[in-house]
Amino acid sequence: MNIVILERASVGDEISVEAIEKLGDVTIYNTTPIDLIPERIQDAEVIIANKSPLNEKTLDNASKVRLICELATGYDNVDLNYCKKRGIAVRNVKGYSTDAVVQHTFALCLYLFEKLDYYDNYVKSGEYSRQDSFSHYDYKFSELASKTWGVIGLGAIGSRVADIAAAFGCNVVRYSLRDNPSDSAYKTLDFDEFLSTCDIISIHCPLNDDTRGLFDYNAFSKMKRDAILINVARGGIVVDADLYRALNENLIYGAGLDVTSTEPMSDENPLSDYMDSTRLIITPHMAWASVEARNRVVKETALNIEAFIKGEDRNVIL
Numbered sequence: 001m002n003i004v005i006l007e008r009a010s011v012g013d014e015i016s017v018e019a020i021e022k023l024g025d026v027t028i029y030n031t032t033p034i035d036l037i038p039e040r041i042q043d044a045e046v047i048i049a050n051k052s053p054l055n056e057k058t059l060d061n062a063s064k065v066r067l068i069c070e071l072a073t074g075y076d077n078v079d080l081n082y083c084k085k086r087g088i089a090v091r092n093v094k095g096y097s098t099d100a101v102v103q104h105t106f107a108l109c110l111y112l113f114e115k116l117d118y119y120d121n122y123v124k125s126g127e128y129s130r131q132d133s134f135s136h137y138d139y140k141f142s143e144l145a146s147k148t149w150g151v152i153g154l155g156a157i158g159s160r161v162a163d164i165a166a167a168f169g170c171n172v173v174r175y176s177l178r179d180n181p182s183d184s185a186y187k188t189l190d191f192d193e194f195l196s197t198c199d200i201i202s203i204h205c206p207l208n209d210d211t212r213g214l215f216d217y218n219a220f221s222k223m224k225r226d227a228i229l230i231n232v233a234r235g236g237i238v239v240d241a242d243l244y245r246a247l248n249e250n251l252i253y254g255a256g257l258d259v260t261s262t263e264p265m266s267d268e269n270p271l272s273d274y275m276d277s278t279r280l281i282i283t284p285h286m287a288w289a290s291v292e293a294r295n296r297v298v299k300e301t302a303l304n305i306e307a308f309i310k311g312e313d314r315n316v317i318l
Contacts, residue, residue, distance in 0.1 A: 001025070001309070002064070003046040006032040010050040010071055015294045019302035020048065023309070034058070041065065046305060055079035059086070067091065067308050069301050070317075074206075080318050090318040091304040095156055096296040097288035101232050102160045104287035105202050108230050108256030113200075115139040117277040139278070145169030150198035152177075152214075153205030153233065154184060161202055162186055173197065177210045195222040200230065207234035215239065220246035226253045232287045235259035244270035247279060254279035258287040 001024035005017065009030045020026060024046070032040055037058040041047050045064050047054065050071045056079060059065065068078055070092040078090055111117065118139045122128055128136060149165040151158045151174045162172045162185075172186045175194040189197060201223075205211055215229065215238040223229075229252060231238050240261045246252050260269060263285050274280050300315070307314035 001045045001305075002043055003027070003048065003305070004041050004044040005029065005048040006037065006040065006052045007048075007050045007071065011294045011298055012289070015291070015298055017298055019299050020305065023302060023305050038062070046308075048301060049077065051077055053077050054083075056082045059083075059088070067305065069304050071297055071301055073097075075317055078317075083318055088318070089308060089316070091301075091308065091315045092317055093297050093300040093304070094315060096300055097290070097293040098156050098160060100290035100293045101157050101204075101287045102164065103290075104258060104283070105157075105161050105204075105230055105232050106164065108232070108258070108281055108283070109200055109202070109228060111281055112228050112254045112256055112279070113144065114141045115278050117281075143169070144200075146171070147199040148173060148197055150175060150189075150194050150201040151186070152201065152203045154186070155204065157232075158202075158204035161204060165200075170200075177205065191219075192222055195219055196224070198227060199224060200228045202230040203233045203237055205233055205237070207236045211237045213237070213239050215243070217242040217245060220251045223252050225250060228253055229255040230257075231255070232258045235261045235263065240269050240271050244274055247274060247276075254281075256280075257282045259285055 003020065003024045003026045005020065005026065005028045008017065008028050017028070029040060032052055034053060037052055038061050041062045043064060044062060046067045046069065047065055048069045048071060054068055054077060059082065065088055067089045068083065073092055073094055075090060075092050080090065083090055122136060145168060147170050149170040149172050151162045151172065154162065154174055154176070162174070166172050173189050173194065174184060174186045175191055176188050213236070217239070220242060243255055247255070260271065260282065262269065265272060265282070271280065271282065304315050
């Protein structure tokens with residue numbers, strides 16, 4: 001089969017794609033600008049992408065394409081209605097990054113919760129070596145035990161976060177966007193009560209019409225003044241300008257973000273001017289990107305292609 005990988009860079013150069021290369025005649029592009037997509041896929045039978053838009057405009061001249069594989073779980077870059085009309089199959093990879101994202105959620109939380117930036121800088125500045133006592137606690141921090149941890153999105157990732165937070169001794173609650181939330185071991189609160197109750201809130205839900213801009217200035221104004229927000233889901237769920245304002249006005253204590261409204265993060269984003277790392281930490285959309293997770297997504301994509309060749313259903317989106 002003629003296979004085209006449009007975004008090799010999305011998994012990193014150190015991750016082998018040999019498992020895919022064994023399946024056919026593979027053409028690899030590190031990245032692909034939108035205007036070059038039609039040219040690069042015109043002879044492809046299988047397209048492997050991550051963020052490249054695959055729609056009527058880009059697929060129109062790709063008359064041979066039979067399968068689109070996402071090097072990811074999300075597939076909002078693919079026009080499913082158009083693919084259905086064309087008879088193009090679509091496959092994704094589920095669950096490959098759950099462990100990594102859960103781990104990063106707690107890394108962000110504990111970094112903020114225990115004021116680690118301050119204490120690390122205190123030692124490295126030489127101040128610790130000049131003090132008389134063996135300890136230093138000018139920046140107070142608390143235990144997670146007995147705190148209320150709120151989870152938005154109780155899928156695979158959110159459920160694992162909830163269970164680990166409970167193991168820390170947290171009182172775990174959830175906010176569900178469904179009218180009839182499924183049975184859960186964790187109490188469901190309405191949004192206003194959720195905001196006013198939680199000490200830590202972590203976001204693990206998809207971006208859609210219901211969640212876009214969910215955390216705006218109005219939401220921040222209802223949160224505890226010492227609350228921490230963690231977003232490892234999608235940047236558009238949080239209004240960055242409103243978060244910047246909330247931090248400056250001390251409406252909440254801090255935020256740990258792995259995603260922002262535009263990626264890469266724009267210089268115009270007001271959060272780029274917020275330099276206090278004791279209250280705001282931003283990582284470059286890498287919560288998912290452990291070495292193990294990136295190897296898994298490649299191997300699972302190869303298995304999706306193998307299954308398609310054999311006429312078997314595997315990770316079917318369309």
